[in-house]
Amino acid sequence: MNSRKSPVTRRSVLKALALTGAATAAGPAFWPRAEAAGSLVVGVIYVGPKDDYGYSQAQAQAAAAIRKIPGLTVVEQEKVAETTDVQKVMASMIEQDEATLLFPTSFGYFDPHVLKMAEKYPEIRFAHCGGLWQAGKHPKNVGSYFGYIDECQYLNGVVAAHATKTKKLGFIAAKPIPQVLRNINAFTLGAQSVKPDITTQVIFTGDWLLPVKEAEAANSLIDQGIDVMTMHVDSPKVIVETCERRRIHVCGYHADQSALAPKGYLTGAEWNWITPYTTHVKAAMSGTSMPNILRGGLKEGYVKTSPYGPGASAAARKRADGVKAKMMKGEYVIFKGPLKDNTGRTVIPAGTSHVQTDVVLEQMDYLVAGVIGKV
Amino acid sequence: MDSGLGWLGVPLAVVGGALRVSTPFLFVSLGECLTEKSGRINLGLEGVLVMGAMTGYAVSYYTGSPWLGVLGAGFAGLLLGVLHALICNLPRVNDIAVGIGLMLFGTGLAFFLGKPFVQPSAPLLHAIEFGAWSDSTQIRSALRVNPLFIGGILLALSMHWAFRNTRWGMVVRMVGDSADAARAMGYSVNRVRLMATACGSFFAGVGGAFLSLYYPGSWNEGLSSGQGLMAVALVIFARWRPIACFWAALLFGGAAALGPALQSVGVTGGYYLFNAAPYVLTLAIMIATCSPHRTLAGAPGELSVTK
Incomplete structure (x- = not known):
């Protein structure tokens, strides 16, 4: 049910892999896909339809916005499952459309799909949505962007x-x-x-x-x-x-x-992905290193x-x-002590406050007092 | 808005859920019942359901009339049914394999053609307010019944009557029970099965229109979470009796409403288990009704599963 353009076979991927290896060994001059003359192909992959009034639509709005940057081509594919399907789509965007910056937008694409492809294609940039990238653990050509919604x-x-x-x-x-x-x-x-x-x-x-x-x-x-x-x-x-x-x-x-x-x-809580998309595109166009962690809230846009x-x-x-x-x-702190969860346990002691950038908040496993429900 | 009902809300939500969620089950199972009575299994009704949902939404969006949408959904289903029947009329074609093919084809085609209709809002079917006597908004909402649901009840009753009392019903049953006998009587087995499959798919298409035009009342690709397939199991549970199909559909609808209803009153543990209730029910029914020693009572003799 997923329409794929032309399926990339295991063999072609292996061949490409071998080529990549050879090219890296032979030196960067051998590799034709240098980010030349400010032209860039960006691939965006969505888990759902891009006009679903939801997650994918928010991403697609950013993709539509970066389209206006001169010298930039955007290729998109919708409804890509969080399975090996996404690897095939990424491979075909890299091999056939010559995309060098990919936005695999769904949370479940990251492990193992993005990680695998990032190892196969070390010169391609993978910007994943969600907060999963960790320094030292994940490849340098992968980055994650997320917002404090x-x-x-x-x-x-x-x-x-x-x-x-x-x-x-x-x-x-x-x-x-x-x-x-x-x-x-x-x-x-x-x-x-x-x-x-x-x-x-x-x-x-x-x-x-x-x-x-x-x-x-x-x-x-x-x-x-x-x-x-x-x-x-x-x-x-x-x-x-x-x-x-x-x-x-x-x-x-x-x-x-x-x-x-x-x-x-x-009212509503909306993403404004144009900000991280633009940052990634600028970095890719100027050839500066991959911004691995991009985070921001209302203040950062x-x-x-x-x-x-x-x-x-x-x-x-x-x-x-x-x-x-x-x-x-940047003066308002949402999660500050004393804070109890809905079982009566103190989760943030008095005097402690977690600003938005605090990674402790990204490991949240409780519901605060007043929430009826169980994790 | 008055305050909540608390625990009383659970049975009410299950009844309301049964009335809301059961209609697609009812239409697909009646369609499948008719097809199977003629001696053929159409597993493709899941695809027909999704295709019907998409067509119904699209037609309603373009014409502004949800009832034209229902009709359009039925005819989209009918076409897929004719396709299934024509392929199965060829010699040595397995109807189950064709059904699976049709299921994939129907959902794929619906996703492909349905792309432009994810965003727009189409006019929806209106409900009949059976709860207008009550002051409670909860009861009024639970007893808000769609005309298609009533249509489904009438359809079940008339199918029950027709299988016993009309020439057409008898012919369908004869073709389903013994193709040889039907041939000896001078009926074309293939033609009867073609019509039964086409009508059955028409019903399933209408069931799809209920999904997109009433509840939940929106077209997108996750709309059917296997209702079409579950309805096929439901026909076996109902032993190929249209009236029993109706009760089985209600039971499945109620089971689907159980998970959210329990969570809303604060029973928060094990929600994955409660959400799985309809599927567990399907499995339990299959285990309870199967036996290595006998064929299922009431099964049409020509069905490939029972042969």
Whole structure:
């Protein structure tokens, strides 16, 4: 079901490998694919369709933006599974399209697929989305870029707290991995910063794209009296539309979904991948070394918030804008002690505060007090 | 918005879920029931379901009428069914293999043609409010029933009646039970099977339209998580009886709603297990109903699985 242009056989890959080895041995002059005269082919690979109102759409918007850079060609492929399929797609982009900078955008592409290809093609740059690259452990031609979107989820929480009447918020999540937990926690802390007794009910659906289960989860939560919803799934379209039909408020995720819920959309947490894409393209064009770790939040322009919808009150906007201004200055800390998880354990002792760049936050394995759910 | 129902919400959500989620199961299983009654298995209904979902959404988007979408989905299914039947009419062709091919073809074609329809929002089917008497928003939402669901019940009843009381129903059953007898009576086995497969695929296509045009009401590639395949198992569970297909579809729909409903009241452990409930149910049914000593009661005699 995955349309591949011309499949790259094991033999051709081996041959290419041998060639690469020979070329590297013979010296760089032998290798014809030097980054010449500022022209660059960039390959972007998506796990879903690039207009899914979600994860892939956010990446595709950045790809569309870098297309405008002179001398740059972008090749794209959608719906590439997190299997050896992605290796074949990467190989064909490198061999046939002569791409030298790849954006394999899905989280699950990294290990082992990107790592394997990075070893085979040491002169190609692989920019992976997610926070997985580690110095000393992973190849130098691989880099990871990621954004502190929990800042926007915190702001979602602030706005949600003003909109809720039942003081019960809902969060539909795919899997309990650190990034998802960080979003759930930030959303809840944001809401509790306005009304401390607010709770967030979480439903884990088990996978990134399960429309029927997501709709069922949304309906179950709404039946339990939840009146503001947000989510962390690949394509929030179904959840946002279900919320609009059931007339509750919703905060978006990944991309701007306000068109799907003109009445109920409050605001949303969006990626702004144009920033890291541009950094990688510039580095590749000028031939400087691969930026291995790119991270940023609102301040660095890696994430942004959706424009406020009609449900966001003036008080909510004022409060959220205030917090946002502090975040833009880098003065706001979301995760600081004393902080307890929902089993009563102290996870951040009093006096400790974790700024966004703190890697401890990328290993989050708890849900804060006020979240109803279990990891 | 009133406050939550707490634990009472679980049975309500399961009932509501059964009403919402079961319709695709119902249509695919009725379609498969009709096809299998004529002595052929069409495993391709999963592909037909996805193709129907895509076509329904696309037609509704272009014409602005969801009911035209339902019709379009049915006809897309019908075409795939005719394809299956025509290939199977050739000598020495295995219907199961063709079905698997059709499943891959249908989903692949739907993904290919459906690309431009992932983003736009098409007009959806409206529901009938059976819960208008209640003040509770939860009950009203649970009892919001789609006309297609009622259509499915009527279809099950009329199939039940037709298999017993009409000439057409008898002919289909005869072809399914003994092709030789049908030939001796002067009926063309292939033609009857062609029509049964085509009608069955029409139903499955309509089931797909329910997915994209009502619940969850959006077209994308993860829309069907194997409902078409599970419905095939469901026909065996229902012993090829249309009315039993209806109850089985309700049971599967309710099982699919169990996981999210339990999590929403705070039963948070083991959600992978509860989410797997429909699949566990399928497996349990297959184990419970199979036996090395007898063929399944009620199975059409010509089915290649029972031969």
